[in-house]
Amino acid sequence: MVAFLDFEKPIAELQGRIAELRETAEAGAIDIDAEVARLEAKSQKLLRDTYARLAPWQKTQVARHPERPHLKDYIAGFVADFVPLAGDRAFAEDKAIVGGLGRIAGRRVMVIGHEKGEDTASRLRHNFGMAKPEGYRKAIRLMELADRFGLPVVSLVDTSGAFPGIQAEERGQAEAIARSTEACLALGVPLVTAIVGEGGSGGAVALAAANRVLMFEHAVYSVISPEGCASILWRTGEKAADAAEAMKITAADLKRLGVIDRIVAEPVGGAHRDRAAAIAALGAALADELVQLADTPRDELRAARRAKFLAIG
């Protein structure tokens, strides 16, 4: 059973009643099939209705759901023959950003993305998906490598933001992010990005200055976290829901604003409720985009990317 979010309380209660009924039925011999079916239908409808009109702050919670698929799951799901590559050749290997060679629907690609981790040990190892300068410098290295050998780049964004720390600042966090954005824009190969969970600020855009930007239906992408925005403009983090609303961070809003190109639908109840279906949907959408961009001349790819970002405003 999945972990329920606070706004899913009515659904959780229904599921609880269904579980209770089943237990009772196992103890005695009463026939409960009809009642369970009725409750299940009600629960499904409630789930569908709830997710059809999630508020921006609720989407933020879904995007951060601990059971939502992560980079590792997407790679296992739709990247064949993955060969991980490591290190920035200058300072360290930053596991908050994972990258490597692989095949998507038969096409050779370079995959780069944030990895948040899935349990305490792996979250610590991946620093909760918050990259340091060496992470962005690794991304630059891999993008340039891909460019040299004509491999399209696929980037999957899932980060609350770049890591705020003393050493990260010392080693040029801002410079690394700026250069990574610059590297995206300079690529002569296709760059397709998918915002799969949280797209947090500069730490996200550094991998997302792409030809095509896809976004999961319940992912969020913003200049600052709702809590951060609330604590600055409302002077209290408790107004995060208001800030999430005001900032326009949902896929539908960003599509309207021309910031993203395509929304990838999620299974009913979010990607974490049917991980396999979500992973397959993203894989199919990425494969489709790669087909559309294949054979585009290098100059055209670069010019199109530039024109796109110059036009946003």
Next chain:
Amino acid sequence: MSWLDRVRNTIPFIARRDETPDNLWHKCAGCGQMLFVKEYEENQSVCPKCDHHGRIGPDARFDALFDGGIYTPLPMPAVREDPLKFRDQKRYVDRLKAARQATGEQDALINARGVIEGKRAVVGVQDFAFMGGSMGLGVGAAFVAGAEAAIAERCPYIIFTAAGGARMQEGILSLMQMPKTTVAIAMLREARLPYIVVMTDPTTGGVTASYAMLGDIQLAEPGALIGFAGQRVIEQTIREKLPEGFQRAEYLLDHGMLDMVVHRHKLRETLASLIDYLCVEQAAA
């Protein structure tokens, strides 16, 4: 002198708010010394006692930088206003109106063209007094316009950064100014024209993580706060006290992020010499 300068220079000086009698004195933010405002401003807002560099806006910067204080402001590109219809405790349009009234400027980045010790340049100055210098559509468009003007005139683009970061009231569109300004820098690079950054106090957030860190040459004024993450955020994340001088210009110089820390009084000659070296068309031979 262009017709615009001529018109500007003939308009009688309109008294600014900071020249009311209770603002005759300025308390230095560095050493606390009380200074005559007139004397302080004549010294380019640098404290004569402790050398603290105060924040200055586009007008004072251009006056001090360009030969004879003569320059032509470039028109501000028109951008969509309040694209998100944003409101926090106040409406964004009201905040904009207040900032425009207080500064007399349209947005937080103003460009001008002029001559620095005989060298032509387009210079952009970010104004911290305008909503913390924050980068939104107006700043992004002005940056692109500044770069394009430099390319059209075959001269360097010099940017004086000062910003808390991206303008939250424009949400994701402010974030998109990071790649947008980076495209403008790519255009300067292709035109083989120098792009010179002078970081002033403070330069943080998305501005640092985009055009402030992509200069061919990176300068900063003494003591300027420069960084990506805010100090409070870092302290809360790592639960440690920050080291002395952390994220100051001299600290960045020590960590390899800058070419030079330059005193405000030396900026003109430093920039002129850099233009002479890097801008072949304008080399002294």
